[in-house]
Amino acid sequence: MQTISAPLPILTIMALVPLAGALVLWALPPLRARARALGLAVSAATLGLGLWAAAHFDTAQASTVQLAEQRPWIPAFGIHWALGVDALGLAMLLLAAFLVPLVLLASWQEVPDERQREFTALVLALEAFIVVIFAARDVFLFYICFEAMLVPVYLLIGRFGGPQRRRAATKFLLYSLAGGLIMLIGVVCLPLYGPADHHSFLIADLAGRIQAPTGVSRWLFASFFLAFAIKAPMVPVHTWLPDTAEQATPGTSVLLIGVLDKIGTYGMIALVLPLFPEASAWAAPVIIVLAAASIIYGGLAAIAQDNLYRLISYTSVSHFGFMVLGIFIGSQVAANGAMVYMVAHGLSIAGLYLVAGFLARRTGTVSIKELGGLARVMPVAAGTFLVCALASIALPGLSGFVPEWMVLTGTFSRSLVLGLVALIGVVLAAVYMMLPYQRVFTGAPAKERTGATDLGAREKLVLVPLIAAMLVMGLAPAPLTDALDGLAEQVSTTVSRAPQGAAAAGAPVTEGILK
Numbered sequence: 001m002q003t004i005s006a007p008l009p010i011l012t013i014m015a016l017v018p019l020a021g022a023l024v025l026w027a028l029p030p031l032r033a034r035a036r037a038l039g040l041a042v043s044a045a046t047l048g049l050g051l052w053a054a055a056h057f058d059t060a061q062a063s064t065v066q067l068a069e070q071r072p073w074i075p076a077f078g079i080h081w082a083l084g085v086d087a088l089g090l091a092m093l094l095l096a097a098f099l100v101p102l103v104l105l106a107s108w109q110e111v112p113d114e115r116q117r118e119f120t121a122l123v124l125a126l127e128a129f130i131v132v133i134f135a136a137r138d139v140f141l142f143y144i145c146f147e148a149m150l151v152p153v154y155l156l157i158g159r160f161g162g163p164q165r166r167r168a169a170t171k172f173l174l175y176s177l178a179g180g181l182i183m184l185i186g187v188v189c190l191p192l193y194g195p196a197d198h199h200s201f202l203i204a205d206l207a208g209r210i211q212a213p214t215g216v217s218r219w220l221f222a223s224f225f226l227a228f229a230i231k232a233p234m235v236p237v238h239t240w241l242p243d244t245a246e247q248a249t250p251g252t253s254v255l256l257i258g259v260l261d262k263i264g265t266y267g268m269i270a271l272v273l274p275l276f277p278e279a280s281a282w283a284a285p286v287i288i289v290l291a292a293a294s295i296i297y298g299g300l301a302a303i304a305q306d307n308l309y310r311l312i313s314y315t316s317v318s319h320f321g322f323m324v325l326g327i328f329i330g331s332q333v334a335a336n337g338a339m340v341y342m343v344a345h346g347l348s349i350a351g352l353y354l355v356a357g358f359l360a361r362r363t364g365t366v367s368i369k370e371l372g373g374l375a376r377v378m379p380v381a382a383g384t385f386l387v388c389a390l391a392s393i394a395l396p397g398l399s400g401f402v403p404e405w406m407v408l409t410g411t412f413s414r415s416l417v418l419g420l421v422a423l424i425g426v427v428l429a430a431v432y433m434m435l436p437y438q439r440v441f442t443g444a445p446a447k448e449r450t451g452a453t454d455l456g457a458r459e460k461l462v463l464v465p466l467i468a469a470m471l472v473m474g475l476a477p478a479p480l481t482d483a484l485d486g487l488a489e490q491v492s493t494t495v496s497r498a499p500q501g502a503a504a505a506g507a508p509v510t511e512g513i514l515k
Contacts, residue, residue: 011053022124059482062486063489068083083137087484088266088269092259093131103350111249123251139275160252161248161249163247165248169247179226179230180227203275214278218279220275225272228268234321254353254354269327280328294321321425326406332488334407334411347470351463352392359385373445384455397474
């Protein structure tokens with residue numbers, strides 16, 4: 001696998017800056033009064049480093065791993081500190097670096113002053129792990145950070161959430177640990193079936209070179225895929241998400257669903273497909289059925305919700321179904337759309353959760369049946385929620401349209417039935433977003449809501465960049481889609497490849513579903 005080295009270890013620096021900020025906040029309690037300002041400064045510096053990395057990324061070779069750095073970490077076990085990004089990895093790093101300062105700014109009044117130091121330190125520590133995860137080119141390094149990030153997420157949920165936050169945090173942790181422990185079996189076994197000339201966990205050394213029997217390879221595939229399906233999350237291993245989103249702070253939900261859950265779909269593309277190409281093609285028919293089930297179930301469950309936080313979480317189950325469908329359907333257009341979808345969903349879900357949080361602080365509730373008529377007293381909040389909702393349901397001109405259109409187009413090119421199922425999901429999306437908007441914002445406000453104040457300057461400052469990014473992605477998506485096209489070709493080729501048994505029979509593995 002070809003890589004392009006960086007003139008300086010920018011990705012390591014990008015991980016160390018927020019980690020250093022977190023350690024400084026933990027080690028120096030007197031900084032409590034300046035935690036917000038320090039957190040914003042550190043996260044802004046991390047974003048600046050991400051932009052520097054993007055400026056030095058060669059888009060003409062976007063499917064190649066660039067800004068690469070590698071040095072032995074635990075030589076006896078073949079473990080390396082190896083970082084590098086292709087177009088998708090860089091896009092996810094930029095999304096995370098863009099959202100973290102907005103989350104810190106949005107949480108200015110969400111977290112009490114005396115606990116702001118702890119909250120900010122946890123967010124910065126989480127950002128450091130995110131950078132390494134999306135840039136890791138060593139499977140063991142990826143796994144270590146994949147598990148380590150659970151600590152700050154667990155604390156963010158369990159210490160800063162609603163009345164049932166500890167139960168939600170425990171459920172999140174148990175699901176994640178179960179997936180991670182199963183994945184660990186696969187990670188440990190990889191070198192046993194890797195190249196005989198040397199022992200290594202490097203993706204470049206293992207991709208396409210795992211010499212395991214077909215049955216073993218498929219079990220290894222399953223160990224990785226299950227962990228990523230839980231993280232994504234996909235039906236039927238999604239049930240931790242609504243409970244977590246209901247109890248977590250809006251800022252935590254933005255990072256969890258807008259960024260961290262994308263590790264699931266990113267892991268499928270960056271690890272599962274290159275490491276287990278035959279098994280990926282073999283399992284594709286089952287995976288796309290589960291993806292279609294996620295699209296429909298997530299949409300129907302969202303319609304049934306009264307709690308805004310739970311509603312938004314179920315919309316994400318449906319959206320992740322679109323992403324996984326695009327990855328495994330075997331279409332280059334759909335695979336490209338799935339990767340763009342990962343970025344677009346991060347923007348729209350951030351806007352929805354943050355506006356819902358702003359409403360909750362003013363009204364004391366996120367129960368849809370207890371709200372109504374807020375557009376008359378909070379027109380800016382109503383307008384921003386509407387824009388984010390329209391981006392979520394793929395209105396032309398906003399961030400969600402192009403990726404959803406690409407996934408639908410690619411799916412229809414492979415299967416009329418699955419295309420129609422995905423189209424039903426689009427219709428459901430219009431219902432689960434527009435119906436709550438009508439109930440929450442239209443009509444006459446209740447007497448107890450007439451005194452609610454609209455969004456302030458700080459909250460507008462948070463939402464303006466998000467909406468601007470949605471417009472840029474909706475009106476000028478070509479730079480991102482072009483950069484991801486080469487990687488999308490690799491993805492579609494891998495999942496379209498017939499496994500050995502099907503090839504011997506002379507028929508593609510997905511013929512029964514896709515024809």
